[in-house]
Amino acid sequence: MGGTRGMLIVFEGLDRSGKSTQCEKLVQTLRNEGEKVEHMQFPNRTTPIGQMINEYLTGESQQEDHVIHLLFSANRWESAQAIENHIRAGTTVVIDRYSYSGCVYSAAKQNKAMDLEWCRQPEEGLPRPDLCLFLDLSSEEAAKRGGFGTERYEKQDLQARVRELYTEMRQHEDEREDIVVVNAGQSIEEVQCEVLKVVKEARRQLDTQGLELR
Ligand code: DGP
Ligand code: NA
Numbered sequence: 341m342g343g344t345r346g347m348l349i350v351f352e353g354l355d356r357s358g359k360s361t362q363c364e365k366l367v368q369t370l371r372n373e374g375e376k377v378e379h380m381q382f383p384n385r386t387t388p389i390g391q392m393i394n395e396y397l398t399g400e401s402q403q404e405d406h407v408i409h410l411l412f413s414a415n416r417w418e419s420a421q422a423i424e425n426h427i428r429a430g431t432t433v434v435i436d437r438y439s440y441s442g443c444v445y446s447a448a449k450q451n452k453a454m455d456l457e458w459c460r461q462p463e464e465g466l467p468r469p470d471l472c473l474f475l476d477l478s479s480e481e482a483a484k485r486g487g488f489g490t491e492r493y494e495k496q497d498l499q500a501r502v503r504e505l506y507t508e509m510r511q512h513e514d515e516r517e518d519i520v521v522v523n524a525g526q527s528i529e530e531v532q533c534e535v536l537k538v539v540k541e542a543r544r545q546l547d548t549q550g551l552e553l554r
């Protein structure tokens with residue numbers, strides 16, 4: 341997988357959909373093929389903003405809905421330049437959650453003015469993914485996978501709304517073309533195989549069309 345610039349590949353999905361596992365496997369596979377790959381995840385809990393987010397998610401602190409929304413976005417902006425630099429230097433960046441999570445988890449709170457459109461605004465201008473792999477799993481199936489954890493959003497009713505909002509986002513014209521849905525109910529190996537096929541096809545398109553990073 342050659343090419344002049346790296347790709348920006350994002351994994352999205354409900355909690356317990358297998359994103360982190362698939363992210364790691366893709367990163368490993370691409371590295372084994374000699375590609376330079378940087379693995380990131382959001383929220384990045386290591387920065388001061390990320391630590392505030394972590395405290396919010398674990399319930400150690402409270403934040404007003406708009407405030408935490410903007411902190412999640414700021415946490416991505418902290419890495420925006422680094423992401424762009426990697427891609428321009430020919431390194432592919434694989435990220436566990438990105439702006440789509442930013443929109444759907446906040447909109448799922450149903451705090452009136454915070455609809456998807458409002459939530460999308462602070463994400464405007466972040467490096468745009470070449471490909472978003474959406475690992476699709478129903479909230480019931482997700483809950484069966486050893487149960488959700490104890491963090492703030494890991495409850496089935498919220499996850500069900502998150503899934504609906506992901507579906508709504510996929511219908512938005514700016515997002516539609518970059519999102520590929522993968523059935524996350526398959527075995528780890530089957531998902532891995534499908535993910536790799538989709539990534540190779542996206543790479544092929546990028547190489548033939550020589551697309552600029554958006
Ligand atoms: P993870 O570390 O991938 O399990 O993500 C932690 C939780 O935070 C998960 O329930 C999804 C949620 N999340 C991730 N990004 C954002 C975001 O930008 N905004 C909001 N509101 N929630 C997010
Ligand atoms: Na989680």
Ligand code: NA
Nearest residue numbers: 356359360436
């Ligand atoms: Na994860």
